[in-house]
Amino acid sequence: MRQRGPAPAAAPTPADPARAASVRALAEQFTDLRGPLLPILHAVVAAHGHVHDDDIPVIADVLNLSRADVHGVVTFYHDFRRTPPVAHRVSLCRGEACQARGAQTSYTAATDRWSASDDVEVAEVFCLGLCAQGPSGQIDGTLHTALTPERIEALTTGWQA
Amino acid sequence: MSTAWVSCDSAAVAAGADAVAEAIAAAGITVRRHGSRGMLWLEPLVELETEGGRVGYGNITEAEVGPLLDGALDDTDRCIGAVDDHPWMARQHRVSCARVGVIEPTDLAAYREHGGLAGLLRAIELTPEAVVAEVTASGLRGRGGAGFPAGIKWETVRTASADVKFVCCNADEGDSGTFADRMLIEGDPFTLIEGMAIAALAVGATEGFVYLRSEYPLAITTLRRAIEICYAHGILGESVLGSGRRFDLDVRVGAGAYICGEETSMLESLEGKRGEVRAKPPIPALEGLFGRPTVVNNVLTLSAVPMVLADGGEAYAALGTGRSRGTQVFQLAGNVARGGIVEADFGITLDTLVNDFGGGTASGRPVKAVQVGGPLGAYLPPSQFALPMDYEAFAEAGAMVGHGGIVVWDDTLDAAAMARFAMEFCAKESCGKCTPCRVGSIRGVEVIDRVIAAPDDGVRRTQLTLLEDLCTTMTKGSLCAMGGLTPMPVRSAIEYFPQDFGIPDDTTQGARS
Numbered sequence: 001m002r003q004r005g006p007a008p009a010a011a012p013t014p015a016d017p018a019r020a021a022s023v024r025a026l027a028e029q030f031t032d033l034r035g036p037l038l039p040i041l042h043a044v045v046a047a048h049g050h051v052h053d054d055d056i057p058v059i060a061d062v063l064n065l066s067r068a069d070v071h072g073v074v075t076f077y078h079d080f081r082r083t084p085p086v087a088h089r090v091s092l093c094r095g096e097a098c099q100a101r102g103a104q105t106s107y108t109a110a111t112d113r114w115s116a117s118d119d120v121e122v123a124e125v126f127c128l129g130l131c132a133q134g135p136s137g138q139i140d141g142t143l144h145t146a147l148t149p150e151r152i153e154a155l156t157t158g159w160q161a
Numbered sequence: 162m163s164t165a166w167v168s169c170d171s172a173a174v175a176a177g178a179d180a181v182a183e184a185i186a187a188a189g190i191t192v193r194r195h196g197s198r199g200m201l202w203l204e205p206l207v208e209l210e211t212e213g214g215r216v217g218y219g220n221i222t223e224a225e226v227g228p229l230l231d232g233a234l235d236d237t238d239r240c241i242g243a244v245d246d247h248p249w250m251a252r253q254h255r256v257s258c259a260r261v262g263v264i265e266p267t268d269l270a271a272y273r274e275h276g277g278l279a280g281l282l283r284a285i286e287l288t289p290e291a292v293v294a295e296v297t298a299s300g301l302r303g304r305g306g307a308g309f310p311a312g313i314k315w316e317t318v319r320t321a322s323a324d325v326k327f328v329c330c331n332a333d334e335g336d337s338g339t340f341a342d343r344m345l346i347e348g349d350p351f352t353l354i355e356g357m358a359i360a361a362l363a364v365g366a367t368e369g370f371v372y373l374r375s376e377y378p379l380a381i382t383t384l385r386r387a388i389e390i391c392y393a394h395g396i397l398g399e400s401v402l403g404s405g406r407r408f409d410l411d412v413r414v415g416a417g418a419y420i421c422g423e424e425t426s427m428l429e430s431l432e433g434k435r436g437e438v439r440a441k442p443p444i445p446a447l448e449g450l451f452g453r454p455t456v457v458n459n460v461l462t463l464s465a466v467p468m469v470l471a472d473g474g475e476a477y478a479a480l481g482t483g484r485s486r487g488t489q490v491f492q493l494a495g496n497v498a499r500g501g502i503v504e505a506d507f508g509i510t511l512d513t514l515v516n517d518f519g520g521g522t523a524s525g526r527p528v529k530a531v532q533v534g535g536p537l538g539a540y541l542p543p544s545q546f547a548l549p550m551d552y553e554a555f556a557e558a559g560a561m562v563g564h565g566g567i568v569v570w571d572d573t574l575d576a577a578a579m580a581r582f583a584m585e586f587c588a589k590e591s592c593g594k595c596t597p598c599r600v601g602s603i604r605g606v607e608v609i610d611r612v613i614a615a616p617d618d619g620v621r622r623t624q625l626t627l628l629e630d631l632c633t634t635m636t637k638g639s640l641c642a643m644g645g646l647t648p649m650p651v652r653s654a655i656e657y658f659p660q661d662f663g664i665p666d667d668t669t670q671g672a673r674s
C-alpha cells in the first residue's frame with residue numbers, strides 16, 4: 001500500500017533482525033582489509049548458507065557502497081548462492097579432461113536421477129584439479145575421482161528421492 | 162621399517178589416501194604426509210622407508226594395508242621399487258617441483274635442508290636491480306599461458322614510483338587439465354612464498370596477495386598455514402629474514418569465475434568488484450591493484466624464481482630450447498594411462514609426453530587427439546605429435562603451450578561436440594564486457610548446431626563460412642583472450658577432424674587461414 005509523506009531514508013528493515021545483526025558483525029570484521037567485499041560474502045555464505053536479498057543493503061551500508069555495487073558483485077560469482085542450500089549437493093566436473101573420461105554420462109545420469117528432488121541439487125563445475133583421475137566431483141563436499149553413474153548411486157544411497 | 166609416507170595432496174585424498182594413512186598408523190607405523198609425487202595413476206601411493214630409499218606401492222586400498230605391511234605385496238607388480246629410481250621419475254628434470262612429493266609441505270626445516278631459502282638469502286645480498294637482472298638473464302617466461310618475460314615485467318614495476326607496490330600471484334588455475342599450481346601449493350608452499358618475497362624485494366613491493374580459487378580448499382588451508390609459519394620465523398613481516406625490508410602476504414579466495422584467471426579481471430576481483438576485464442593500457446605493471454604498480458605472475462613463474470636466484474640466471478637459461486628457457490611442469494590428464502605431472506625441459510615432444518610418459522590412453526583405445534593448453538587451446542592429432550614444447554613452435558602450428566596441460570582423448574572423441582562445448586563454455590564464463598565474446602559465443606553454439614544438423618553439403622558450407630567469419634570477429638574484436646582464443650579449439654577441430662562435422666576432408670582447406 002502506498003504511503004503519504006516523505007519516503008523513509010533508511011534501508012527497509014530486514015525481515016530477520018537477528019540475521020541482519022549477524023551479517024553486519026561479519027562484515028565489520030573485514031573492513032580493515034583491502035578489498036573486503038569478497039571475503040565478507042564468503043563469510044556470509046559460510047555462516048548463513050546463502051546471500052539473502054536483505055543482506056545486500058546491510059553489507060552496502062558497512063562498506064559505504066551502493067546496493068547496486070554489492071548486488072552486481074554477488075550476482076557475478078558462482079559461489080555466492082542466493083537461495084538456501086538444500087540437504088545434499090552433487091557437483092560434477094564437466095571440464096574437457098573429465099569429459100574425455102566419460103563425465104557427460106555421469107552428469108546426465110545424475111541430473112535425470114535427481115531432477116524431481118527438492119532435497120538434492122546437481123551442479124556442474126569446471127575443473128577441480130583432479131583431471132588425471134576423472135570424472136571428478138564433490139558429493140556433499142567430499143572430493144571423489146573415477147565417478148561412474150554406479151559409484152554416484154552408491155555414494156548417494158539413502159538420500160530422499 | 163618404521164616410517165611410511167602417504168600423500169596428503171587432494172588427488173591422493175580423493176582416491177582414498179586418508180583411510181590408508183589411518184590404517185597404517187593404527188598398525189603402529191609412523192605416517193608422514195607429503196605432497197604427491199605426481200604419479201597420479203598410482204594414488205594412493207604408499208612409500209615405505211628402507212635402506213634402499215623410499216619404496217613405493219601403488220593403488221593401495223585400506224583393506225590392503227595389512228598385506229602391504231606384511232610384505233605380501235613385495236614381489237607383485239604393485240611394488241614399483243624405489244620411487245626416485247622409477248623410470249617415470251628418473252627421466253624427468255624436476256626443478257620447480259624438486260621438493261613436491263618429497264618433503265612434508267609445511268616442514269620448514271626440511272624445506273631448508275632441501276635447498277629452500279637459498280634464493281631469498283642471495284636476493285637480500287643483491288641490489289633490487291641485480292635481482293631483476295638475474296631473472297632477466299634466466300629467460301624465465303610467464304607460465305600462466307602468455308609466456309611474457311618475467312624480467313621485463315619486474316623491471317617495469319621496479320622503475321615505477323608509487324607509495325605502495327604489490328606482488329600478486331595468480332593461482333586461479335581454472336583451465337581444465339591443469340593442476341600443477343594446486344600440486345605445488347599443496348606440496349611445497351614455501352617455494353611460492355619464497356618466490357613472492359624475492360619478487361617483492363626486487364621491485365620494492367611491500368604487500369602481496371595470492372588469488373587462490375575456491376575450488377581448491379586444501380591448497381587454501383596449506384598455504385595459509387605456510388604463511389603463518391613464515392611470519393613466525395621472520396620470513397614474512399616487517400623485516401624479511403632480517404633484511405630490514407617489509408613484505409606482508411595474504412591469501413584471497415576466488416568465488417568461482419573462470420575469467421578471474423585473466424590478470425586484470427583478477428585485480429578487479431581482488432579489489433572486491435565484478436571480475437570484468439580491464440582494457441590495456443594501462444598495464445598492471447604500471448597501474449595494477451588499486452591503481453598501483455603490480456607484479457602479476459603465475460604460481461609456477463614465481464616458484465621458479467628461488468632456483469633462478471640460488472643457482473644463477475645463467476644456469477636456468479641453460480635449460481630448454483629456443484626462446485623457451487628452463488623447465489615446464491606438464492600435466493598429463495584426460496583419457497591417459499599414466500596421468501600426472503611431468504617436469505621436463507622445454508623442447509620435449511608431445512609424443513614423448515603422451516606415449517612414453519603417459520602410456521597412451523587409459524581406455525586402451527587409440528589416441529585420436531590431445532588438447533594442449535586448456536579450454537582455449539587447440540586439438541591436435543597424432544600427426545602433430547613431433548611438435549616440440551616451445552611457445553613459438555606451437556604458435557606457428559596454430560596452437561598454444563598455455564599452462565602446459567595436455568588432455569588426451571581416445572577415438573571416441575567427437576570433435577564437433579567439443580567445438581560446440583568450447584563456444585558454450587565461453588558463453589557461460591564470458592565476463593560480458595565485449596560483444597564479440599558475449600554474443601559471438603552464443604551465436605557460435607547455434608552455428609555449430611546448424612553445421613552438425615545440416616541436411617546437405619550446401620547448407621553445411623554456408624554455415625561453415627559463417628562460423629569462420631564469426632571466429633575471425635571473435636579473434637580480432639575481443640578485448641581479452643577468452644573471446645580471442647575460443648576460436649582456437651573450434652578451428653583446430655574443423656581442420657583436423659572434418660569428418661566429425663560431416664564434411665569430407667578436402668573441403669576444409671584454408672579453414673583457419
Ligand SMILES: Cc1cc2nc3c(=O)[nH]c(=O)nc-3n(C[C@H](O)[C@H](O)[C@H](O)COP(=O)(O)O)c2cc1C
Nearest residue numbers: 303304305331333334335422423424458459462642
Ligand atoms: C581467460 C583467461 C584465463 C586465464 N587464466 C589464468 C590462470 O588461471 N592462471 C594464470 O596464471 N594465468 C591465467 N591467465 C593469464 C593471465 O592473464 C596472465 O597473463 C598471467 O597471470 C601472468 O602471469 P605470468 O606472466 O607469470 O604467466 C588467463 C588469461 C585469460 C585471458
Ligand code: SF4
Nearest residue numbers: 592594595598641644
Ligand atoms: S573477450 Fe569475453 S571475457 Fe574477455 S573482456 Fe571480452 S567479454 Fe570479457
Ligand code: FES
Nearest residue numbers: 093095098128131
Ligand atoms: S577437468 Fe575435471 S577435474 Fe579438471
